[in-house]
Amino acid sequence: MSLPRIVGFTANLQRPSKTRALAESLAEAVGAHLRADIRLFDMLDAGTGLGAAWSRDLLPLPARRIVEAIEGADALIVGSPVYKGAYTGLFKHLFDFVDPAALVGKPVILSATGGGPRHALVVEHSLRPLFGFFSAHTIPSAVYGSDADFRDGVLVDPGVKARIADAAGQLAELLGGRAARSALPEAGAPVSTFASAG
Numbered sequence: 001m002s003l004p005r006i007v008g009f010t011a012n013l014q015r016p017s018k019t020r021a022l023a024e025s026l027a028e029a030v031g032a033h034l035r036a037d038i039r040l041f042d043m044l045d046a047g048t049g050l051g052a053a054w055s056r057d058l059l060p061l062p063a064r065r066i067v068e069a070i071e072g073a074d075a076l077i078v079g080s081p082v083y084k085g086a087y088t089g090l091f092k093h094l095f096d097f098v099d100p101a102a103l104v105g106k107p108v109i110l111s112a113t114g115g116g117p118r119h120a121l122v123v124e125h126s127l128r129p130l131f132g133f134f135s136a137h138t139i140p141s142a143v144y145g146s147d148a149d150f151r152d153g154v155l156v157d158p159g160v161k162a163r164i165a166d167a168a169g170q171l172a173e174l175l176g177g178r179a180a181r182s183a184l185p186e187a188g189a190p191v192s193t194f195a196s197a198g
């Protein structure tokens with residue numbers, strides 16, 4: 001049985017970034033629960049031509065490959081830094097090219113980062129409605145991290161870490177129930193393959 005494919009996509013415009021660090025923490029937490037093929041991309045991987053494309057056939061090849069990976073995944077981890085109270089415009093622009101039928105029922109972990117706690121509801125007011133349009137299955141526990149939750153680019157806040165664990169467990173439960181859960185590896189064996197594009 002093939003491993004479930006989980007694709008992460010974050011809207012950060014630089015590496016390293018807090019948004020990317022949050023996505024990596026989520027991917028690692030999911031991998032601790034479930035054998036999976038996990039691949040992470042961010043906006044930098046889409047290339048500079050994304051914003052100039054107004055139809056899918058005009059997408060630069062790197063962006064097209066990300067769109068195809070999103071459509072072909074069994075589950076998603078998505079995240080965006082908060083700009084003016086919402087996800088970034090380029091994040092939305094990329095998802096404008098995703099076939100709506102490809103995300104129906106697909107489990108999605110929502111995450112975001114911002115300067116302070118006042119932006120925490122962006123996951124509920126912006127991200128969840130976007131994926132509701134796609135009829136995706138958004139995980140109940142969304143994850144938000146502010147500047148104070150990181151130290152030298154590393155997530156340190158125990159509350160955010162707890163939400164990551166909750167979200168990862170919920171995603172693993174959904175995927176496990178759908179795929180007739182393959183046998184877990186022996187103790188000490190790696191539980192996931194984790195490929196990072198960045």
